[in-house]
Amino acid sequence: MRARVYQPRPVEEIPLYRGVGEAWHTLKYQQDNMLVATRTTNVPGVVGRLRQIIELTDHQAAAIGQTIERHITEGRQAFRATPYYLRLMAANPFAPEYNGQAVEGIDPIFLQAVPTPADFHFPDAGHHGAMAEESRSIGAVYQRYWDRVAFFVANNESCPVRCKHCQRGNSLDAAKDISNRDIELGLAYIRDNPNIEEVLVTGGDALNAGSRLGYVLEQLSRIDHIETLRIATRLPVTLPMGVTDQVLDTIVQKSGEKTVYFVTHANHPHEITEEFAAAAYRITSRGFRLRNQTVLLRHVNDDPATLTQLFKGLFNAGVDPYYLFQCHNESGISHLITPLQQGQLLMRLVQGTRGTTLPKFRMNAAGGAGKVNCEPSGVGEELSDLEVLGGSQRVLHGWDSRIHHRVEELGAATSAQFKASVSAMRAFGWDDYRPCVILRDRGDKVTNLGGLKKLERLLEEKRQKERATKLGFQEPHITNPATEWVH
Ligand code: SF4
Numbered sequence: 001m002r003a004r005v006y007q008p009r010p011v012e013e014i015p016l017y018r019g020v021g022e023a024w025h026t027l028k029y030q031q032d033n034m035l036v037a038t039r040t041t042n043v044p045g046v047v048g049r050l051r052q053i054i055e056l057t058d059h060q061a062a063a064i065g066q067t068i069e070r071h072i073t074e075g076r077q078a079f080r081a082t083p084y085y086l087r088l089m090a091a092n093p094f095a096p097e098y099n100g101q102a103v104e105g106i107d108p109i110f111l112q113a114v115p116t117p118a119d120f121h122f123p124d125a126g127h128h129g130a131m132a133e134e135s136r137s138i139g140a141v142y143q144r145y146w147d148r149v150a151f152f153v154a155n156n157e158s159c160p161v162r163c164k165h166c167q168r169g170n171s172l173d174a175a176k177d178i179s180n181r182d183i184e185l186g187l188a189y190i191r192d193n194p195n196i197e198e199v200l201v202t203g204g205d206a207l208n209a210g211s212r213l214g215y216v217l218e219q220l221s222r223i224d225h226i227e228t229l230r231i232a233t234r235l236p237v238t239l240p241m242g243v244t245d246q247v248l249d250t251i252v253q254k255s256g257e258k259t260v261y262f263v264t265h266a267n268h269p270h271e272i273t274e275e276f277a278a279a280a281y282r283i284t285s286r287g288f289r290l291r292n293q294t295v296l297l298r299h300v301n302d303d304p305a306t307l308t309q310l311f312k313g314l315f316n317a318g319v320d321p322y323y324l325f326q327c328h329n330e331s332g333i334s335h336l337i338t339p340l341q342q343g344q345l346l347m348r349l350v351q352g353t354r355g356t357t358l359p360k361f362r363m364n365a366a367g368g369a370g371k372v373n374c375e376p377s378g379v380g381e382e383l384s385d386l387e388v389l390g391g392s393q394r395v396l397h398g399w400d401s402r403i404h405h406r407v408e409e410l411g412a413a414t415s416a417q418f419k420a421s422v423s424a425m426r427a428f429g430w431d432d433y434r435p436c437v438i439l440r441d442r443g444d445k446v447t448n449l450g451g452l453k454k455l456e457r458l459l460e461e462k463r464q465k466e467r468a469t470k471l472g473f474q475e476p477h478i479t480n481p482a483t484e485w486v487h
Helices: 021-025 027-032 045-052 058-073 083-087 106-113 168-171 180-191 211-221 245-254 274-284 302-317 342-351 415-428 448-463 481-487
Strands: 033-036 079-081 141-145 146-153 198-201 228-232 259-263 289-296 320-326 360-365 370-373 394-397 403-407
Touching: 021 027, 021 320, 027 083, 033 045, 045 058, 079 481, 083 106, 083 403, 141 180, 198 211, 211 228, 211 245, 245 274, 274 289, 274 394, 289 302, 289 342, 302 370, 320 342, 342 360, 342 448, 370 481
Parallel strands: 146 198, 198 228, 228 259, 259 289, 289 320, 320 360
Antiparallel strands: 033 079, 141 146, 360 370, 394 403
8 A cells, every 4th residue: 555644643642532442443432432412412521522632722612512502503413523533633723733743724624523613604605505405306316417316325414524514414404314215216216217327325424324225236236227336435534444344245245237436525635544545445455446526625625735635645545536626605614615716726736746636626516507617728718717706606507508697606794794703713713714705795805815816826836837846846857848849
């Protein structure tokens, strides 16, 4: 295994897990010791245990507790995370150090997993359920393209980590688990629609669907017009011990002659660990292809060095970087969303890295447009043509030839909401908190576009040097005689 992996803190250095020994590596220990906050949970107890994993001031702990309580009151899955995933965090997520090196910003795992007061700062921004999955075609099935359906086989609580940026947030929060009747309706729908060639088997987390996964795969394997089964799972990232030989053997046995491939979801190089690489190997060594979808998240991975490291780490662990997604405009995550132009600049900046490590940049657009190509063209186009800075009123071309207007990738707020949010989060301890939102009372001005200027400068440097030295490469000796043609 050649993947360069992240080494998290030793388990023994984390007070909550001290003395666990070899049990740490077992699925049972990880499942029995998840931190979970639900309606029946003692929230102060959960926050107390979190404080034995990461350093939190009294103010931070109280604010996180209040945020969790509010999520619960409003009917959301507030917080759920495995010991494995929580260990990936720096001891102090607000002043992180990794292997003795201090790094600016907030810990990227903390931002993906732990509720913060920012979740409620822009109440008018975004949509609950940007994927609109309540409009499932029938039963457990949702058809978005003419030849593909998503099949929701796993319960709402099957995800070992409740990711802050989840695009399925609304359906996961709805406490409407998929019933056996939904499963049968979905199977009947697929049997009756010979245009369906591929089924995305998903959840929640499909690998955590228990016996239902084998049942559904077996039924699908008997349908002639189904060619491909895609298994969606974040377990390699959030609970790699859950990628067991047993579940993989079930998939081999039940999927018959169908082509099966897996898609997982890593967003940061710190998620590429020895355990991740081992889980990926267990999947690929059975002959399954394994791809990754990354969501572009502000403060988590919105810089070229982080993305390049992530994509290379994935590739070297046997996982193909497949998509980089523009984060959807879900409510409660405005502070994690980047302007579309940032993704386009980032794609320009990582251009030149090995093509095998480069994903496609797409937006999974609400409103049925499906995956929309967001990549900047490499031909005859300058950045100024990329028509983005307004942040709204974009025209999208969907897969079905329909044109979708008024797609806003950023959240919107008033100036007062924005100022209050920045001030509250600075008091919370997040010094570089700078959400990028559209200010409705300031003529739709978009805040904090300074990051784009920085990326544009980086791009200019890259152009001048022909190679992106900021990505950590040495200045190469370019011997290609064709460079004489470059002016
Ligand atoms: S694992 Fe996927 S479906 Fe589950 S909460 Fe995270 S992003 Fe959502």
